Amino acid sequence: xxxxxxxxxxxxxxxQHADNPxxxxxxxxxxxAEARDRQVPIHLxxxxxxxxxxxxxxxxxxxxxxxxxxxxxxxxxxKVDREERPDIDQVYMAxxxxxxxxxxxxxxxxxxxxxxxxxxxxxxxxxxxxxRPSFRQVLQAVAETWxxxxxxxxxxxxxxxxHLTRGSSPASTPGDLPNPELLDASAAQILVHFDLDHGGLxxxxxxxxxxxxxMMWRAHLRTGNSAYADxxxxxxxxxxxxxxxxxxxxxxxxxxxxxxxxVPHFEKMxxxxxxxxxxxxxxxxxxxxxxxxxxxxxxxxxxxxxxxLPCGAFAxxxxxxxxxxxxxxxxxxxxxxDDVLGPAARHFAEVYDVTDMGNWEGHNILNRLRPGTFxxxxxxxxxxxxxxxxxxxxxxxxxxxxxxDDKVLTDWNxxxxxxxxxxxxxxxRPDLLSAASEAFAFLTKLQSESGSLTHAWCDGRVTAGAxxxxxxxxxxxxxxxxxxxxxxxxxxxxxxFFSRLEASHYDEDSGAYYLANADNTAxxxxxxxxxxxxxxxxxxxxxxxxxxxxxxxGEQRYLERAATIIxxxxxxxxxxxxxxxxxxxxxxxxxxARHLIVLGSRSKFDPAIHDVVNAExxxxxxxxxxxxxxxTETRLRLCDMDRCYPDVTRSEEIADLLSRTRGGHxx
Numbered sequence: 001x002x003x004x005x006x007x008x009x010x011x012x013x014x015x016q017h018a019d020n021p022x023x024x025x026x027x028x029x030x031x032x033a034e035a036r037d038r039q040v041p042i043h044l045x046x047x048x049x050x051x052x053x054x055x056x057x058x059x060x061x062x063x064x065x066x067x068x069x070x071x072x073x074x075x076x077x078x079k080v081d082r083e084e085r086p087d088i089d090q091v092y093m094a095x096x097x098x099x100x101x102x103x104x105x106x107x108x109x110x111x112x113x114x115x116x117x118x119x120x121x122x123x124x125x126x127x128x129x130x131x132r133p134s135f136r137q138v139l140q141a142v143a144e145t146w147x148x149x150x151x152x153x154x155x156x157x158x159x160x161x162x163h164l165t166r167g168s169s170p171a172s173t174p175g176d177l178p179n180p181e182l183l184d185a186s187a188a189q190i191l192v193h194f195d196l197d198h199g200g201l202x203x204x205x206x207x208x209x210x211x212x213x214x215m216m217w218r219a220h221l222r223t224g225n226s227a228y229a230d231x232x233x234x235x236x237x238x239x240x241x242x243x244x245x246x247x248x249x250x251x252x253x254x255x256x257x258x259x260x261x262x263v264p265h266f267e268k269m270x271x272x273x274x275x276x277x278x279x280x281x282x283x284x285x286x287x288x289x290x291x292x293x294x295x296x297x298x299x300x301x302x303x304x305x306x307x308x309l310p311c312g313a314f315a316x317x318x319x320x321x322x323x324x325x326x327x328x329x330x331x332x333x334x335x336x337x338d339d340v341l342g343p344a345a346r347h348f349a350e351v352y353d354v355t356d357m358g359n360w361e362g363h364n365i366l367n368r369l370r371p372g373t374f375x376x377x378x379x380x381x382x383x384x385x386x387x388x389x390x391x392x393x394x395x396x397x398x399x400x401x402x403x404x405d406d407k408v409l410t411d412w413n414x415x416x417x418x419x420x421x422x423x424x425x426x427x428x429r430p431d432l433l434s435a436a437s438e439a440f441a442f443l444t445k446l447q448s449e450s451g452s453l454t455h456a457w458c459d460g461r462v463t464a465g466a467x468x469x470x471x472x473x474x475x476x477x478x479x480x481x482x483x484x485x486x487x488x489x490x491x492x493x494x495x496x497f498f499s500r501l502e503a504s505h506y507d508e509d510s511g512a513y514y515l516a517n518a519d520n521t522a523x524x525x526x527x528x529x530x531x532x533x534x535x536x537x538x539x540x541x542x543x544x545x546x547x548x549x550x551x552x553x554g555e556q557r558y559l560e561r562a563a564t565i566i567x568x569x570x571x572x573x574x575x576x577x578x579x580x581x582x583x584x585x586x587x588x589x590x591x592x593a594r595h596l597i598v599l600g601s602r603s604k605f606d607p608a609i610h611d612v613v614n615a616e617x618x619x620x621x622x623x624x625x626x627x628x629x630x631x632t633e634t635r636l637r638l639c640d641m642d643r644c645y646p647d648v649t650r651s652e653e654i655a656d657l658l659s660r661t662r663g664g665h666x667x
Contacts, residue, residue: 002072006079010459012405013049013081017058021068024079027088032522035076035113041146042115043075043139046082046089046107049405050254050267050317052326053123054106059324060126061135067126070136074143075110082107083316083409084456084464087516091164091525096120098163110142115524118156119145164525177563178570180591180664183584186577187219187228195259199235201578204259208239208252210275211536211581214619217282218588221618221662229286236283239276240295241374243365246330247352248393250302252276262367263360266327266402267320270307270409271535273299274416281419281426286617291376293427300423300432303416309406312438313413313457319402329399331363332392340395341388348388408457410443410466411535414473421480426614433484440477444493452500468505468513468529468538471497475545479552479622486625491552498549498558501542511568512539530569531579539565540582544589548622551595551639559641562590585619592620592664593641599626600634608651609636616658
């Protein structure tokens with residue numbers, strides 16, 4: 001098709017490429033049919049709106065007329081938004097890994113007309129450098145191979161397909177539930193690799209890796225070993241004070257390129273902020289550290305003011321670049337701070353590491369990582385610093401702003417909904433619960449007539465059908481909303497989402513869940529969602545949510561499903577501790593899940609009891625409020641996976657009971 005069709009799409013990322021001279025097509029039957037008709041390879045380019053290197057390659061190569069002409073003549077060119085179609089991204093990223101290449105975006109793959117990959121890479125420069133060929137050289141080599149060496153193409157496609165088929169085979173033969181000591185050994189092994197000065201895993205770049213941090217937090221609760229909690233708290237404090245955090249506007253960037261959390265890649269993603277918000281709730285509930293409360297409040301406010309859409313759901317991301325310059329909106333020169341703050345600039349600069357030389361490429365990334373500025377200061381000083389930050393934020397709003405990707409992704413929104421629901425209780429902020437409830441209502445309103453969820457919605461239309469991650473995260477969101485509101489209909493929703501997963505995504509042979517629906521036949525392979533990446537794998541989230549559903553409903557089928565998943569996945573844990581963190585968290589829930597039922601009016605709830613329950617800071621502890629009409633005093637009933645304990649009424653009694661049951665019924 002001799003034109004660029006991306007202007008017809010809804011995705012903000014695809015529309016960024018609508019003016020390229022490349023004849024880009026969306027991934028659809030028309031594009032695939034053209035490849036079959038012309039018998040030319042598919043050039044597949046996958047990226048996302050907030051991706052810095054995606055923008056670089058677009059400016060260098062996709063905007064170049066000569067490169068575009070070569071692409072149009074020799075390939076069918078398909079552009080995919082990885083956030084809109086993570087099922088496509090998953091398959092071809094796995095194909096790239098099978099070639100021995102590290103992953104990343106933009107993802108550049110070359111496929112047969114039958115969508116089978118035979119070669120690929122990531123970013124390619126316009127001229128040879130860093131030991132990499134130019135993009136034009138790559139295109140010429142691929143076209144030459146396609147035209148004159150079909151046996152090479154066939155050999156490569158078979159090798160990649162065989163590799164992916166082996167990778168999606170059953171993880172293990174299910175047996176009994178594995179020994180809980182395997183979980184403890186996993187946490188001990190990971191602790192060895194933690195950077196106990198700056199937090200996170202040692203080395204650079206550094207990602208927050210929320211499922212892994214939650215796994216370590218749970219290990220502390222399960223074993224009583226404070227070293228695990230310390231690793232999490234060190235990480236969160238450094239993230240909260242580092243340049244990865246936006247000290248003026250709130251919210252966290254995707255990751256840091258250095259090993260101290262100073263220099264971020266400046267994109268802000270909804271998924272990361274939802275996961276970190278939930279972890280900060282746990283940290284604040286346990287420690288009452290004002291730093292954690294401040295970051296909770298600031299990030300929640302940023303989400304509500306900058307990322308919330310008129311429909312009630314939340315946008316996907318803010319771009320890393322402003323006017324093609326990474327981080328331009330966020331960084332400062334010392335004289336700019338002086339101009340805004342006047343005499344107060346000197347003190348602010350001392351606290352936030354602002355110097356004439358700068359701390360990054362001649363500019364300053366605001367941070368409080370240095371000794372003497374890291375710790376929370378007195379109330380008077382922090383209040384003054386807050387006023388100065390507000391002044392700088394006001395000035396920053398006059399700068400060009402990064403683009404916002406207004407897609408609504410169900411799984412990312414559901415992750416945030418769960419965090420907002422918990423935050424509403426942690427911070428005593430009903431506005432956060434209202435926002436969570438409204439977002440959940442919007443996502444369920446998008447369900448099809450058959451009851452299926454969507455994955456992506458943008459510009460008034462559904463652009464992608466539901467994936468396993470959508471149902472998994474919506475199960476979890478419904479459970480957190482039930483905890484915060486006591487409304488039973490949220491449990492009914494969680495049960496419905498579970499049924500959808502069983503019907504369309506569950507693989508009985510492997511005990512895992514396919515990411516894509518069984519109806520998705522355009523892809524050459526169908527892979528499981530059983531390895532944590534930027535988001536936790538669907539399989540782990542479903543296992544945990546199923547265990548919670550058992551406690552909330554008493555229906556044995558949910559516990560059986562959670563146990564089956566864990567039995568199948570146990571062998572994978574030993575081989576990949578980090579990528580199976582969500583499954584390990586589910587296993588911890590099966591071992592330690594507790595259900596605390598508060599019998600009595602919330603208005604009569606003893607604040608001392610509230611403080612005791614909150615300080616438990618346990619993601620495996622579910623709370624439910626019931627108000628019997630005859631209640632004269634508040635009673636608390638605690639149940640675990642195989643028993644309920646006698647009711648208690650006093651704060652010291654529930655504190656003792658929670659302490660005695662924290663390690664789990666199986667220990």
